[in-house]
Amino acid sequence: MTATRPAIEVVGLTKSYGDHTVLDGVDLTVPEGTVYALLGPNGAGKTTIVNILSTLLAPDAGEIRVAGFDVRRDPGGVRAAIGVTGQFSAIDELLTGRENLRLMADLTHLGRAAAATAVTVLLERFDLVGAADRRAQTYSGGMKRRLDLAMTLITRPRLIFLDEPTTGLDPRSRRDLWTIVREQVADGVTVLLTTQYLEEADQLADRIGVLDGGRLVAEGTAAQLKRRVPGGHVSVQFTHAAALAAAAAAHPEATSDVDALTLQMPADGSVAGLRRVLDGLDDEGVAGLTVGSADLDDVFLALTGRAAEAPAAEEIPA
Amino acid sequence: MSTAYTVRDSATMLRRNLLHIRRYPSLSIMLVAQPIVFLLLFVYVFGGTLGAGLPGQGAGLPGQGGGGDRGDYLVFITPGILIMTVASVALGTAISTATDMTTGIIARFRTMDIARASVLTGHVLGAVLRTGFAVVVVAAFAFLLGFRSDAGPLGWLGAVALLVLIAFSLTWLTVGLGLAADSVETASNTPLFLVMLPFISSGFVPTDAMPAGLRQFAEHQPFTPMIDTLRALVTGAEPGADLWLAIGWCVLIALLGYLWSRRLFLRVPTK
Numbered sequence: 001m002t003a004t005r006p007a008i009e010v011v012g013l014t015k016s017y018g019d020h021t022v023l024d025g026v027d028l029t030v031p032e033g034t035v036y037a038l039l040g041p042n043g044a045g046k047t048t049i050v051n052i053l054s055t056l057l058a059p060d061a062g063e064i065r066v067a068g069f070d071v072r073r074d075p076g077g078v079r080a081a082i083g084v085t086g087q088f089s090a091i092d093e094l095l096t097g098r099e100n101l102r103l104m105a106d107l108t109h110l111g112r113a114a115a116a117t118a119v120t121v122l123l124e125r126f127d128l129v130g131a132a133d134r135r136a137q138t139y140s141g142g143m144k145r146r147l148d149l150a151m152t153l154i155t156r157p158r159l160i161f162l163d164e165p166t167t168g169l170d171p172r173s174r175r176d177l178w179t180i181v182r183e184q185v186a187d188g189v190t191v192l193l194t195t196q197y198l199e200e201a202d203q204l205a206d207r208i209g210v211l212d213g214g215r216l217v218a219e220g221t222a223a224q225l226k227r228r229v230p231g232g233h234v235s236v237q238f239t240h241a242a243a244l245a246a247a248a249a250a251h252p253e254a255t256s257d258v259d260a261l262t263l264q265m266p267a268d269g270s271v272a273g274l275r276r277v278l279d280g281l282d283d284e285g286v287a288g289l290t291v292g293s294a295d296l297d298d299v300f301l302a303l304t305g306r307a308a309e310a311p312a313a314e315e316i317p318a
Numbered sequence: 319m320s321t322a323y324t325v326r327d328s329a330t331m332l333r334r335n336l337l338h339i340r341r342y343p344s345l346s347i348m349l350v351a352q353p354i355v356f357l358l359l360f361v362y363v364f365g366g367t368l369g370a371g372l373p374g375q376g377a378g379l380p381g382q383g384g385g386g387d388r389g390d391y392l393v394f395i396t397p398g399i400l401i402m403t404v405a406s407v408a409l410g411t412a413i414s415t416a417t418d419m420t421t422g423i424i425a426r427f428r429t430m431d432i433a434r435a436s437v438l439t440g441h442v443l444g445a446v447l448r449t450g451f452a453v454v455v456v457a458a459f460a461f462l463l464g465f466r467s468d469a470g471p472l473g474w475l476g477a478v479a480l481l482v483l484i485a486f487s488l489t490w491l492t493v494g495l496g497l498a499a500d501s502v503e504t505a506s507n508t509p510l511f512l513v514m515l516p517f518i519s520s521g522f523v524p525t526d527a528m529p530a531g532l533r534q535f536a537e538h539q540p541f542t543p544m545i546d547t548l549r550a551l552v553t554g555a556e557p558g559a560d561l562w563l564a565i566g567w568c569v570l571i572a573l574l575g576y577l578w579s580r581r582l583f584l585r586v587p588t589k
Contacts, residue, residue, distance in 0.1 A: 056425060056587070090424075090425055
């Protein structure tokens, strides 16, 4: 594999179950050492993509290369390069945390000493030392997820698939997991993650693909996606009610809040648009103003025609 | 994937399955208890009557000959009970295989570059060891109840080898049944025929005593040559042609079970 070869190359991926089309011609390229987030509501096809790329599921059509290997012709090559942490915990609940890690180390054919060292380091890193010799079935959700990820990392994959890695985690565990992902990327690992959380894609991803109904409806950096939708606004704070009323009359498209003395007007982010808003405002009646850009919530709404099903930003501390 | 890695991965998976067996002892206890209950039931409840119906040494007509007592009946059914023990543990293998397939770690194994069939090999080797343990416990119980034999070391060695072969073949079959089952409940039902079939064989009463039709079935089903061979080996008699028939059945069942299980496990699902 050369340095210039993308970690994931997908062209024309389709998958259907009977009449139900799950993936309808997905094209995807993820350069090495970057984080790509697949963002989409439940049923958009996120997990199906991960399952196909990780050789768990056969595609109907498409050219798919992962870590330089064709998923259909050389699944062994793909498997040797990847690590997967899925939506459902892929741990052995009857084994202890230490035994689970040891199992993975043995299956990666690490030598005895190397395996023991790797197990110790990962138990430490994932804060599982105290629970190392307890059966995994006694672990909390967050501990199971940490063990799951540790089991993926002990195999030293160059490419990691994370399918909704933080679903069901408390805010603190979620941020711990984000830190771990960032550390991996700093080491040159490529990450493809799926998420329903707009915030998570914004925080982690170099590029974001918005998946809806089995199609990538938009792709780009978080900033590019935000610019694509007219979700920006200018909010003006007034000193007294009369000034607010006058401005509100001049801008019928705006939303006014009489109690807070604010007026919120849609803006497309351009200077000309901003100037139009400001024209006609009386300087002495204005206490201050803020220019806000669209957030991914607006992007999602605009691109998919509906609000994200996931809990929005208030449940995910930034 | 080299052979060395296949062996190493299979050993790793065997360790995993042995840990499972140790962590979930109630299943093993239940599987061993069942044949012991049948042994006690048949020897102490039915044994007096059934023993009297056994053909005596070189006696004439079945059901009339020299007859025997409870002790003779114990000797008569012990081979059948031992093979029922193997079948009983094999039933447990279907359950544990099906349970394992519902866990997320199997999906993880499928995304790893390991000898894929090692997941199954681990189950089979673990199950064969568990069967060995169960058979030893049940055999010890039979001795406790008064089972004695004139078999020499060669006979016992042959009996052990035959039991391992039967365990191996029934285990591959039940691994397949466990993989094919759509739920753990199904997996605990489909292999029940394996525990029932020894009743319609030469294991509990001589087949001569059965009505025509049933008798033909009993004489030709796979458990009968297995039980007859085992009985001959542990009583110091000559198994004759039954030995080859028993080995043939075992090899056939093992091969079909292996190929079926492998196919079920290795296919990349399309849905």
